[in-house]
Amino acid sequence: MSSRRKFLQNIGAGLIPLTLGFSPDSFGFSLGNIPEEKKLRVALMGLGGYANRVADAMKDSKRSKVAGVISGTPSKIPEWQKRFNIPDKNCYNYENFDAIKDNDDIDAVYIITPNAQHHEQTLRVAAAGKHVICEKPMAVNAKEAQEMVDACDKAGVKLLIGYRMRFEANTLEIIKMRDEGKFGDIKFFQGLAGFKIGDPNQWRLDPELAGGGAMMDIGIYAINGTRYMVGEEPIWVTAQEVKTDPVKFREGVDETITFQLGFESGVVASCLSTYSMGNLDRFFLNGTEGFAEMQPATGYGPIRSATHKGRLDLPHVTHQTTQMDEMAKIIFDGKTPKVPVDGRDGLKDMIIIDAIYEAVATGTKVKLNLT
Ligand code: NAD
Numbered sequence: 001m002s003s004r005r006k007f008l009q010n011i012g013a014g015l016i017p018l019t020l021g022f023s024p025d026s027f028g029f030s031l032g033n034i035p036e037e038k039k040l041r042v043a044l045m046g047l048g049g050y051a052n053r054v055a056d057a058m059k060d061s062k063r064s065k066v067a068g069v070i071s072g073t074p075s076k077i078p079e080w081q082k083r084f085n086i087p088d089k090n091c092y093n094y095e096n097f098d099a100i101k102d103n104d105d106i107d108a109v110y111i112i113t114p115n116a117q118h119h120e121q122t123l124r125v126a127a128a129g130k131h132v133i134c135e136k137p138m139a140v141n142a143k144e145a146q147e148m149v150d151a152c153d154k155a156g157v158k159l160l161i162g163y164r165m166r167f168e169a170n171t172l173e174i175i176k177m178r179d180e181g182k183f184g185d186i187k188f189f190q191g192l193a194g195f196k197i198g199d200p201n202q203w204r205l206d207p208e209l210a211g212g213g214a215m216m217d218i219g220i221y222a223i224n225g226t227r228y229m230v231g232e233e234p235i236w237v238t239a240q241e242v243k244t245d246p247v248k249f250r251e252g253v254d255e256t257i258t259f260q261l262g263f264e265s266g267v268v269a270s271c272l273s274t275y276s277m278g279n280l281d282r283f284f285l286n287g288t289e290g291f292a293e294m295q296p297a298t299g300y301g302p303i304r305s306a307t308h309k310g311r312l313d314l315p316h317v318t319h320q321t322t323q324m325d326e327m328a329k330i331i332f333d334g335k336t337p338k339v340p341v342d343g344r345d346g347l348k349d350m351i352i353i354d355a356i357y358e359a360v361a362t363g364t365k366v367k368l369n370l371t
Helices: 003-012 049-058 074-084 097-102 115-127 142-155 169-179 214-230 319-333 343-362
Strands: 040-045 064-070 108-111 131-134 159-161 186-196 234-242 256-263 268-274 276-287 291-294 305-307
Touching: 040 049, 040 319, 049 064, 049 074, 049 319, 064 074, 064 097, 064 319, 097 115, 108 115, 115 131, 115 142, 131 142, 131 343, 142 159, 142 343, 159 319, 159 343, 169 214, 169 276, 169 291, 169 305, 186 214, 214 256, 214 268, 214 276, 214 343, 234 343, 256 343, 268 276
Parallel strands: 040 064, 040 108, 108 131, 131 159, 186 268
Antiparallel strands: 186 276, 234 256, 256 268, 276 291, 291 305
């Protein structure tokens, strides 16, 4: 632990009696020359739309920086090198990135490629001994997700999932209020997640690359939102699918699924995942004493929120900036986030997605065992 952090922790714990005449200089350093905290040096894999957003957000991150790139499109690389001052030796393609194991400039690889590639890429990054940050959905089924967790455990590296909402201020405030009992006993949650998908030729509508449809891409927000807003793991799921355009949404690509989750405590959740409705992004939590609502609940922000006591609408900070700062603290400082973002937590979402698809296919209530 850095002496600065130890010092600040001690102040927090009231252990250093500054008022009795001690100063930071008494400990061998002055506040003027505190060493910069260690930055997480990240190589981004897949330089598409979301990687650009993450990279821009990292410019404001105090604890992380873009240190490398991995891309299958060589023409993209020079612009990224210029933008982030990346040397040639930190640029890779999908064939040669295993060599990153010998690169001391890189601490972690952030995988931001089509869903079906996450599994293999995670196994390779783990084998190279680098920490993995992987976008959602972490895999296309629970079996793959479990293998990713096991591979990272075996390699002794961290596996974190790009669940940016778990660091968002409105979300965390509502979770805190729930824990303080402000809503009474939680009874009901509603999670609605969707958007109207455009270009029929994009990878999101190709089951080989997407691993599914709206559920993998956007419905996953309603699933994990249910879990962190209710604060309990579901024990069963039922689900129904509606398909209005079987050409655009071919076999293996779900357009709209409604699903219900049940909990040991008696909480029920009612959720919807869709690629056919504009701006659908709403969470609603209700207990015996009151409610919380968020709309938008998971978009890039600002998030708008209220409870039965009035509006919250906490100030907006770019989600990916906070996420990367917090992930650096998880990796380097051993910080435990309020809502987990690790591979084991991502695996639970994949188990639920598998169960939702099973419930759609069989028309039955599918039991879940997530503990
Ligand atoms: P995108 O299409 O904009 O980018 C995908 C990247 O992968 C491109 O650079 C593309 O060149 C590369 N790629 C490699 N092989 C490919 C192939 N066979 N077909 C297509 N592209 C290929 O997609 P995106 O929106 O950046 O999504 C990437 C990942 O990030 C997905 O897993 C998605 O779910 C996730 N994502 C997360 C969030 C979030 O808020 N956490 C937001 C958007 C996307």
